[in-house]
Amino acid sequence: MSIKPTPRIAAAARTRLAGAAAQIRHSMLMIEERRPGDAEPELSRKVQVYQARTGLSIEEADRKVAKPESGAERIWGKTVDFVDVAFFERGRRAARAVARIITTDGAAVGTGFLISPHLLMTNNHVIGSTQDAAGLLAEFDYERDINGVMLQATRFAFDTKACFLTNDQDNLDYTVLALGRRVTGTKELASFGYIPVSSARNKHQLGDFVNILQHPDGRPKEAVVRENQLVARTGTTLAYVADTEPGASGSPVCNVLWALVALHHWGSPHRELTDESGKEIAKTVNEGIRASSIYTDMSTLRSTLDPSAQSMIDEALRVGLEALPQSSVGETLAGESAMRDAGSAASVSVAKDGTATWSIPLTVSVKLGGLLSPIPETASAALASGPAIQPAGAEARLELDPDYSDxxxxxxxxxxxxxxxxxxxxxxxxxxxxxxxxxxxxxxxxxxxxxxxxxxxxxxxxxxxxxxxxxxxxxxxxxxxxxxxxxxxxxxxxxxxxxxxxxxxxxxxxxxxxxxxxxxxxxxxxxxxxxxxxxxxxxxxxxxxxxxxxxxxxxxxxxxxxxxxxxxxxxxxxxxxxxxxxxxxxxxxxxxxxxxxxxxxxxxxxxxxxxxxxxxxxxxxxxxxxxxxxxxxxxxxxxxxxxxxxxxxxxxxxxxxxxxxxxxxxxxxxxxxxxxxxxxxxxxxxxxxxxxxxxxxxxxxxxxxxxxxxxxxxxxxxxxxxxxxxxxxxxxxxxxxxxxxxxxxxxxxxxxxxxxxxxxxxxxxxxxxxxxxxxx
The missing domain is CATH 3.40.570.10 (Extracellular Endonuclease, subunit A)
Structure with missing residues (x-):
């Protein structure tokens, strides 16, 4: 249990970054030349990302990506500083779901965020076991209002008997656990919404800006907006660089639509980072665990849990088919349903004839072997306390495509x-x-x-x-x-x-x-x-x-x-x-x-x-x-x-x-x-x-x-x-x-x-x- 990554995680992250040095240099060169879209080497990913952000058919998206002058530069390119005004409202919605992890006496441990109506995610190095969770609370609304006045916080205890799932491998490093009774405050858990975990591959491309919502060093909630840019991708991680201090452990890393792309778990000034001439690049390099990798690992490890806990994981996987942060009770966003239909809900491609565009969640929701089950009215069946659930070796590396139609x-x-x-x-x-x-x-x-x-x-x-x-x-x-x-x-x-x-x-x-x-x-x-x-x-x-x-x-x-x-x-x-x-x-x-x-x-x-x-x-x-x-x-x-x-x-x-x-x-x-x-x-x-x-x-x-x-x-x-x-x-x-x-x-x-x-x-x-x- 630590607010800082362990030496093992830091060493492994540095090793991965060293192996991705060529990716990083290329991405940063494209960013410097104001061609961030060219940082992404995979054309198919570029097309899917463009399609998700515009709602075009796959054919039209493919045409526009192939000829950027026809419109793709509106998504990435010379006008990267321009975003839709809904960006701020979506960001505010996402921020509601972010909590500070604290001890019962108020000492900060890290950041976490809701991924479903019942479950919170953070790093394994923040909460590594049921014993760790027993002495911790999730504190929401630890932030200032528009006048700079601190809001009244609401705190919840964790209920590890209802659900606790973790993976301590350095390239996964996540924990998902249930929230229980309210300890202080007046707000209901449902009022904070959630940021779903999705396996969609249309959420990011190298060169993208990403946004981090966090409680750095336990401070009131802060947002690092359009400061970090994606520069490398490995099997389970994303690397992103910025001029600012490293992010906070357990924070959500989101794209321009505020869909989750990674779970932040490490960052450091990276003196080993140099340009092609060998000159040191003064950047902070951050590493996050890819949301798709966590989604796959959750769907893999769910079978190790008891039926009640499985149901809670299943609910998180099901809502993960929606890629955008979900509103709290009574809150709506203008044009929300149309926007979701236009490209943010699933990892599939629009058909060439433009039909069946984003109805895929109904199909994908049964891709977990038909095992999804509804959340029971009471989800408190005992889950035996004990060591963290850890997969054996290669099992965590299996990334199953949820879209069988593709x-x-x-x-x-x-x-x-x-x-x-x-x-x-x-x-x-x-x-x-x-x-x-x-x-x-x-x-x-x-x-x-x-x-x-x-x-x-x-x-x-x-x-x-x-x-x-x-x-x-x-x-x-x-x-x-x-x-x-x-x-x-x-x-x-x-x-x-x-x-x-x-x-x-x-x-x-x-x-x-x-x-x-x-x-x-x-x-x-x-x-x-x-x-x-x-x-x-x-x-x-x-x-x-x-x-x-x-x-x-x-x-x-x-x-x-x-x-x-x-x-x-x-x-x-x-x-x-x-x-x-x-x-x-x-x-x-x-x-x-x-x-x-x-x-x-x-x-x-x-x-x-x-x-x-x-x-x-x-x-x-x-x-x-x-x-x-x-x-x-x-x-x-x-x-x-x-x-x-x-x-x-x-x-x-x-x-x-x-x-x-x-x-x-x-x-x-x-x-x-x-x-x-x-x-x-x-x-x-x-x-x-x-x-x-x-x-x-x-x-x-x-x-x-x-x-x-x-x-x-x-x-x-x-x-x-x-x-x-x-x-x-x-x-x-x-x-x-x-x-x-x-x-x-x-x-x-x-x-x-x-x-x-x-x-x-x-x-x-x-x-x-x-x-x-x-x-x-």
Whole structure:
């Protein structure tokens, strides 16, 4: 509990600023040249920000941003000192929601602000635990009126039993907690309004002015207006510079519409800041936690709370779909509803035809898995006191895009030749999960994500298939521990059973696996002894992991950093995973040429993840476009029973085999390569098999895992799908029979299609299709 950031936070912030030095220099140069709009490198963000502030269609906004002389300079540019007069009224409204955090004897600790009718937000380093909150109060109206006279303050106690949520990571550093009884004063909590937390990406761009409402050093409420300008953006933070003293911990950082863009948590004169000539720049650099990152983390951690507290977080997330400060009771703002409709409520884009412009909050409000529930009349159910709730490692870095209508999904024209998703048989359509939000005329079974799509087998609660487009020329890596996007590096994936995964709200819960289904597995070593240290590789290799179908790195491409972060999070939907034994699922994660890469894996190079790494690495090296279909092979007679004794999962079967189809264009010709792999030898030494007497403790039989190159005709037979004649004609399989065991990945994916076998395969596919048509 401190009014000042901890040394740990300060050190981490300085490290982030050092890494963003190039961004900062560029932004400040553009600001100095009175071209602040050019500080923002992402065109898509500039268009969305412009659209949000004008209410234009996305097409018109795109045109005006591309040609600033047509109007964009009114939003940023030479006239940056001009703002709408409503700016002051909106600012006054926002200021009402800001409170001073004090001890019971009146000593100042920091600043906080209401984010919903019941919850206040501040920094974790201001209030880090329920014990901290017990001795603190939120003091509203500690400020002067227009005559300079101090208002009568109203104080509220905190009610951590109703709700307390915090994250002490240095790049999140926030706490959300409920307010309780009024201690002094006469005003009701509802009279102060609130400043919602939104995940919208149209609230800021580099070069923007931001405004801070605060109680610096415990003084009466003050506003730093149009003094700070955004100069850098990292995965979870924003940096902004000013000539003034640093902001106060826990203060809201707002844009020109007074929508929240960040939670202030650190600031300091930054002597390391220099211009291109090395000359020191006398500026105070501030850092705030991005509102979108906090929104995502709140939606992630809500499930750790009891139902009553979850309801309060849900309410805050729901009102967060409105990006502007909300008026207190009885207070209105002229033109408020029209302005909100014109661009400040959601993170989606206006349709090209100009319709359905800002009705998205009604859609987005169900994007949290359908778990939002109303605030109960009494929200005082006990929440056990204890240590702060902290996410595990990378979980807090997952930034889930709340707008599911904006996901492009798999692109059938990605390779320059149209390759549609495979067709399901009639029997498969009966058990396929239907997307409850599919547009009219769209595939009713397709769940679109960023750069990939999934079709679910609702009966088996696993995907029929996942289909992804990979652009090797713009492929990026996402550091799961830091949130940094970089050029391609090695993947350091660890056990995926501990990751946070998101449920899919567009299909029924009964058609997907619960995200906690894989937790708490017990494993045994080769001698039959329990592996107590779950960090050991032996434990991970002998358990079912949530194996990604579309690999986490595959859809991470393009030049929009936010989209890359969203694509990364999308791969963590439960629809995109299937139970895979640790060894089968895990990859080496070694950079070519590194010392680690020189060490052989006990299973050689033919484990499933090795193939996935090989496909992505080659796409990157050759700057090639690749599309990949993948999924489990369902065999209700022979798949492994694995309901884990849960009544809600009774009859669940873990697939023994998986298939993959790699599509690429080589020399102007489409190439299609199919692979099947069997994890049965590994399943047979799982703890469940040992307990049931089906197997004895033994070393993992790496050498028995087999992978096969098969024909497209064979893949159609075993999957039940119709892939179409284009894929059949592009088949690289040219051996006798329908499949052959492969010994190296080069042998598999460097094969080329043979014209004659391809034609023969195409004829077989055509005959098969004709027979099916007659039956129908």
């Amino acid at each position: 996901r492009s999904g798999y692109d059938p024209r990605f390779l320059g030749v149209r390759i549609d998703l495979p067709k399901l048989s009639r029997a498969q359509q009966v058990i396929a999960a239907k997307n409850t939000e599919a547009d009219g005329g769209a595939n009713p079974y397709e769940l679109k994500y960023h750069h990939f799509s999934v079709i679910m087998n609702g009966k088996r609660r696993l995907a029929f298939l996942s289909a992804v487009n990979i652009d090797g020329s713009t492929s990026k890596d996402f550091d799961r521990s830091s949130g940094v996007i970089s050029d391609p590096m090695a993947d350091g994936d660890d056990s995926e059973a501990s990751e946070l995964w998101f449920p899919e709200h567009r299909i029924k819960d009964s058609q997907q696996t619960p995200r906690d289904f894989y937790e708490g597995q017990t494993t045994f070593d080769a001698d039959g002894n329990p592996i107590l240290d779950k960090r050991r590789g032996g434990h991970r290799n002998r358990m079912f992991q949530k194996g990604h179908l579309t690999r986490r790195q595959d859809p991470l491409w393009g030049n929009d950093d936010d989209l890359i972060r969203y694509a990364n999070a999308d791969t963590f939907h439960v629809t995109n995973c299937a139970p895979q034994v640790g060894f089968f699922n895990m990859g080496v994660g070694k950079r070519p040429g590194s010392e680690a890469a020189a060490k052989p894996h006990p299973g050689g190079n033919l484990y499933w993840r090795a193939l996935e790494e090989y496909v992505l690495s080659n796409a990157r090296t050759d700057r090639q476009r690749v599309s990949v279909f993948t999924g489990p092979l369902f065999d209700d007679e022979n798949d492994f029973p694995w309901d884990r004794g849960r009544s809600d999962m009774r009859g669940f079967l873990a697939p023994r085999k998986f298939w993959k189809l790699v599509l690429r264009v080589d020399g102007g010709a489409l190439q299609a390569t199919a692979l099947v792999a069997d994890q049965s030898p590994l399943i047979d030494v799982l703890p469940e098999a040992i307990r049931r007497g089906e197997a004895l403790p033994a070393p993992l039989p790496y050498d028995k895992v087999k992978q096969y190159h098969c024909s497209i005709a064979e893949l159609e037979r075993i999957t039940g799908f119709e892939f179409g004649t284009k894929i059949a004609e592009a088949d690289t399989y040219s051996s006798r029979g329908q499949r052959r065991e492969v010994s190296t990945l080069d042998e598999l994916l460097q094969s080329r299609r043979s014209r004659r076998p391809a034609k023969q395969a195409a004829k077989k596919v055509a005959k098969k299709a004709a027979k099916k048509a007659k039956k129908r």
